[in-house]
Amino acid sequence: GEKVEQHESTLSVREGDSAVINCTYTDTASSYFPWYKQEAGKSLHFVIDIRSNVDRKQSQRLIVLLDKKAKRFSLHITATQPEDSAIYFCAASTSSGSWQLIFGSGTQLTVMP
Protein backbone atom coordinates (compact mmCIF):
# COMPACT_ATOMS: atom_id res chain seq x y z
CA GLY A 1 0.00 0.00 0.00
CA GLU A 2 0.85 3.66 -0.12
CA LYS A 3 3.64 4.95 2.11
CA VAL A 4 4.37 8.61 2.72
CA GLU A 5 7.75 9.63 4.01
CA GLN A 6 8.27 13.06 5.52
CA HIS A 7 11.94 13.86 5.45
CA GLU A 8 12.40 16.55 8.06
CA SER A 9 11.34 15.63 11.57
CA THR A 10 12.33 19.06 12.86
CA LEU A 11 13.00 22.36 11.13
CA SER A 12 14.09 25.67 12.62
CA VAL A 13 14.10 28.93 10.70
CA ARG A 14 14.42 32.58 11.54
CA GLU A 15 11.37 34.77 11.29
CA GLY A 16 11.04 36.10 7.75
CA ASP A 17 12.98 33.25 6.17
CA SER A 18 11.39 30.48 4.10
CA ALA A 19 10.74 26.96 5.34
CA VAL A 20 10.57 23.92 3.10
CA ILE A 21 9.16 20.54 4.11
CA ASN A 22 9.59 17.60 1.77
CA CYS A 23 7.56 14.43 1.37
CA THR A 24 7.79 11.45 -0.93
CA TYR A 25 5.17 8.82 -1.72
CA THR A 26 5.27 5.36 -3.22
CA ASP A 27 1.97 4.82 -5.01
CA THR A 28 1.97 6.24 -8.53
CA ALA A 29 -1.83 6.26 -8.42
CA SER A 30 -1.84 8.89 -5.67
CA SER A 31 -3.54 12.01 -6.93
CA TYR A 32 -4.37 14.16 -3.93
CA PHE A 33 -1.84 15.65 -1.53
CA PRO A 34 -3.09 17.75 1.39
CA TRP A 35 -1.08 19.40 4.12
CA TYR A 36 -2.24 19.84 7.70
CA LYS A 37 -1.03 21.94 10.60
CA GLN A 38 -1.23 20.81 14.20
CA GLU A 39 -0.58 23.30 16.97
CA ALA A 40 0.46 22.00 20.36
CA GLY A 41 -2.31 19.97 21.98
CA LYS A 42 -4.77 20.67 19.19
CA SER A 43 -6.39 18.91 16.28
CA LEU A 44 -5.36 19.04 12.65
CA HIS A 45 -6.17 22.06 10.56
CA PHE A 46 -6.12 21.93 6.76
CA VAL A 47 -3.66 24.40 5.22
CA ILE A 48 -3.33 23.66 1.51
CA ASP A 49 -3.58 20.83 -0.97
CA ILE A 50 -2.53 19.96 -4.50
CA ARG A 51 -3.96 17.55 -7.02
CA SER A 52 -2.00 15.63 -9.59
CA ASN A 53 -3.28 17.66 -12.54
CA VAL A 54 -1.07 20.60 -11.51
CA ASP A 55 2.51 20.89 -10.31
CA ARG A 56 2.26 24.11 -8.32
CA LYS A 57 -0.31 25.77 -6.12
CA GLN A 58 -0.06 28.90 -4.03
CA SER A 59 -2.22 30.28 -1.28
CA GLN A 60 -0.85 33.49 0.19
CA ARG A 61 2.47 32.56 1.84
CA LEU A 62 2.08 28.83 1.19
CA ILE A 63 3.33 27.13 -1.97
CA VAL A 64 2.98 23.44 -2.72
CA LEU A 65 5.06 21.81 -5.44
CA LEU A 66 4.40 18.38 -6.90
CA ASP A 67 6.91 16.34 -8.91
CA LYS A 68 5.05 13.27 -10.11
CA LYS A 69 8.09 11.75 -11.79
CA ALA A 70 10.06 11.81 -8.55
CA LYS A 71 6.91 11.09 -6.48
CA ARG A 72 7.77 14.04 -4.34
CA PHE A 73 5.83 17.01 -3.03
CA SER A 74 6.86 19.88 -0.83
CA LEU A 75 5.42 22.70 1.24
CA HIS A 76 7.11 26.07 1.09
CA ILE A 77 6.22 28.66 3.71
CA THR A 78 7.55 32.07 2.77
CA ALA A 79 8.11 35.04 5.07
CA THR A 80 7.65 32.82 8.11
CA GLN A 81 6.09 34.18 11.28
CA PRO A 82 6.24 32.85 14.85
CA GLU A 83 2.61 31.71 14.55
CA ASP A 84 3.68 29.34 11.77
CA SER A 85 5.38 27.24 14.46
CA ALA A 86 3.56 23.91 14.62
CA ILE A 87 3.75 20.33 13.41
CA TYR A 88 3.03 19.99 9.71
CA PHE A 89 1.81 16.73 8.22
CA CYS A 90 1.78 15.81 4.58
CA ALA A 91 -0.63 13.19 3.30
CA ALA A 92 -1.56 11.34 0.15
CA SER A 93 -4.67 9.71 -1.21
CA THR A 94 -5.50 7.89 -4.42
CA SER A 95 -8.60 8.34 -6.50
CA SER A 96 -9.32 4.66 -6.41
CA GLY A 97 -8.63 3.95 -2.75
CA SER A 98 -9.65 7.35 -1.57
CA TRP A 99 -11.33 6.33 1.62
CA GLN A 100 -7.83 6.30 3.03
CA LEU A 101 -5.54 9.23 3.70
CA ILE A 102 -1.96 8.20 4.41
CA PHE A 103 0.02 10.61 6.55
CA GLY A 104 3.68 11.37 6.83
CA SER A 105 5.36 11.37 10.23
CA GLY A 106 5.16 15.13 10.73
CA THR A 107 7.65 18.00 10.83
CA GLN A 108 7.99 20.19 13.89
CA LEU A 109 8.58 23.68 12.52
CA THR A 110 9.97 26.29 14.87
CA VAL A 111 10.12 29.91 13.73
CA MET A 112 12.54 31.87 15.86
CA PRO A 113 11.94 35.59 16.35
Place this chain on the structure above:
Amino acid sequence: AQTIHQWPVAEIKAVGSPLSLGCTIKGKSSPNLYWYWQATGGTLQQLFYSITVGQVESVVQLNLSASRPKDDQFILSTEKLLLSHSGFYLCAWSLGRIANSDYTFGSGTRLLVI
Protein backbone atom coordinates in the same frame (compact mmCIF):
# COMPACT_ATOMS: atom_id res chain seq x y z
CA ALA B 1 -22.66 25.43 8.90
CA GLN B 2 -21.29 21.96 9.42
CA THR B 3 -19.94 21.12 12.83
CA ILE B 4 -18.13 18.06 14.07
CA HIS B 5 -18.25 17.32 17.77
CA GLN B 6 -16.19 14.74 19.59
CA TRP B 7 -16.75 13.52 23.10
CA PRO B 8 -15.33 13.29 25.66
CA VAL B 9 -12.57 15.85 25.35
CA ALA B 10 -10.25 13.74 27.50
CA GLU B 11 -10.33 10.50 29.46
CA ILE B 12 -8.14 8.72 31.95
CA LYS B 13 -9.02 5.04 32.05
CA ALA B 14 -7.65 1.91 33.67
CA VAL B 15 -6.17 -0.97 31.70
CA GLY B 16 -8.89 -3.54 31.06
CA SER B 17 -11.75 -1.09 31.35
CA PRO B 18 -14.19 -0.41 28.48
CA LEU B 19 -14.09 2.67 26.29
CA SER B 20 -16.55 4.50 24.12
CA LEU B 21 -15.66 7.62 22.13
CA GLY B 22 -18.19 9.50 20.08
CA CYS B 23 -18.30 11.75 17.06
CA THR B 24 -21.32 13.67 15.75
CA ILE B 25 -21.65 15.63 12.54
CA LYS B 26 -24.31 18.30 12.29
CA GLY B 27 -25.40 20.17 9.21
CA LYS B 28 -24.67 17.56 6.55
CA SER B 29 -26.49 14.42 5.57
CA SER B 30 -24.74 11.19 4.64
CA PRO B 31 -21.20 12.27 5.47
CA ASN B 32 -18.29 9.87 5.14
CA LEU B 33 -16.77 9.41 8.57
CA TYR B 34 -13.30 8.40 9.67
CA TRP B 35 -11.46 7.55 12.89
CA TYR B 36 -7.77 8.28 13.32
CA TRP B 37 -5.36 7.56 16.17
CA GLN B 38 -2.26 9.54 16.96
CA ALA B 39 0.28 8.19 19.44
CA THR B 40 1.93 10.89 21.52
CA GLY B 41 4.45 12.62 19.28
CA GLY B 42 3.54 10.35 16.39
CA THR B 43 1.83 10.34 13.05
CA LEU B 44 -1.80 9.68 12.32
CA GLN B 45 -3.04 6.18 11.69
CA GLN B 46 -6.41 5.72 10.06
CA LEU B 47 -8.44 3.14 11.99
CA PHE B 48 -11.90 2.96 10.40
CA TYR B 49 -14.10 4.61 7.86
CA SER B 50 -17.81 4.55 7.16
CA ILE B 51 -19.64 5.73 4.08
CA THR B 52 -23.14 4.79 5.18
CA VAL B 53 -25.16 3.99 8.30
CA GLY B 54 -24.50 0.55 9.68
CA GLN B 55 -21.40 -0.06 7.55
CA VAL B 56 -17.88 0.32 8.90
CA GLU B 57 -14.65 -0.69 7.21
CA SER B 58 -11.52 -1.43 9.22
CA VAL B 59 -8.14 -0.12 8.13
CA VAL B 60 -6.13 -0.97 11.24
CA GLN B 61 -8.00 -2.41 14.20
CA LEU B 62 -5.65 -2.05 17.17
CA ASN B 63 -8.14 -4.14 19.22
CA LEU B 64 -10.77 -1.45 18.72
CA SER B 65 -14.14 -1.52 17.00
CA ALA B 66 -16.31 1.12 15.43
CA SER B 67 -19.97 1.50 14.70
CA ARG B 68 -22.22 3.93 12.89
CA PRO B 69 -25.63 3.70 14.55
CA LYS B 70 -26.98 6.88 12.96
CA ASP B 71 -26.20 8.90 9.86
CA ASP B 72 -24.55 11.61 11.93
CA GLN B 73 -22.84 9.49 14.57
CA PHE B 74 -19.65 7.42 14.65
CA ILE B 75 -18.59 5.50 17.75
CA LEU B 76 -15.19 4.01 18.60
CA SER B 77 -15.09 1.44 21.36
CA THR B 78 -13.39 -1.45 23.04
CA GLU B 79 -14.32 -3.74 25.89
CA LYS B 80 -10.80 -3.92 27.31
CA LEU B 81 -8.33 -1.08 27.08
CA LEU B 82 -4.62 -1.67 26.67
CA LEU B 83 -1.81 0.68 27.64
CA SER B 84 -1.05 1.01 23.94
CA HIS B 85 -4.44 2.62 23.35
CA SER B 86 -3.24 5.84 24.90
CA GLY B 87 -3.09 8.72 22.46
CA PHE B 88 -5.17 11.24 20.60
CA TYR B 89 -8.27 10.06 18.73
CA LEU B 90 -9.55 12.15 15.88
CA CYS B 91 -12.77 11.88 13.96
CA ALA B 92 -13.00 13.35 10.47
CA TRP B 93 -15.66 13.76 7.82
CA SER B 94 -15.97 14.34 4.11
CA LEU B 95 -18.89 14.53 1.72
CA GLY B 96 -17.30 12.66 -1.13
CA ARG B 97 -14.16 10.73 -1.82
CA ILE B 98 -11.16 12.27 -0.07
CA ALA B 99 -9.53 13.42 -3.29
CA ASN B 100 -12.66 15.24 -4.41
CA SER B 101 -13.94 16.97 -1.30
CA ASP B 102 -12.93 18.76 1.85
CA TYR B 103 -11.82 16.59 4.71
CA THR B 104 -12.31 18.09 8.17
CA PHE B 105 -11.09 16.88 11.55
CA GLY B 106 -12.83 17.17 14.88
CA SER B 107 -11.12 18.59 17.94
CA GLY B 108 -10.12 15.16 19.19
CA THR B 109 -10.25 13.08 22.37
CA ARG B 110 -7.12 12.65 24.43
CA LEU B 111 -6.96 9.23 26.10
CA LEU B 112 -4.58 8.12 28.81
CA VAL B 113 -4.67 4.49 29.83
CA ILE B 114 -3.04 3.72 33.18
